[in-house]
Amino acid sequence: MLGYDTPEKKARCLSEFIDALRATQHLRWMLWKSSKISTQTVGKDRYGRVLTKLSVDGSDVSERMIGTGLARRYDGGQRQSWCVEGFGGF
DSSP states (O other), X not given: OOXXXXXXXXXSBHHXXXXXXXXXXXXXXXXXXXXXXXXXXXXXXXXXXXXXEEEETTEEHHHHXXXXXXXXXXXXXXXXXXXXXXXXXX
């Protein structure tokens, strides 16, 4: 999905893993309770993955995820770390 980055479940630290679970659950909840889901295919990335904009009930999912603090704006390039210093690494 385009426009945002979320923590990874294959995390480098415990805080990232926990945030990844929270982001996943939040997205699932948004999809579950929505009455209309729409997608717009924009192209493919350098790995051949389909790039898609996702909307629920007329609202951009990337903006909603970013607004919760469970995601960051992302338009390519190097990702920032989601690990919180002092919260324990794997």
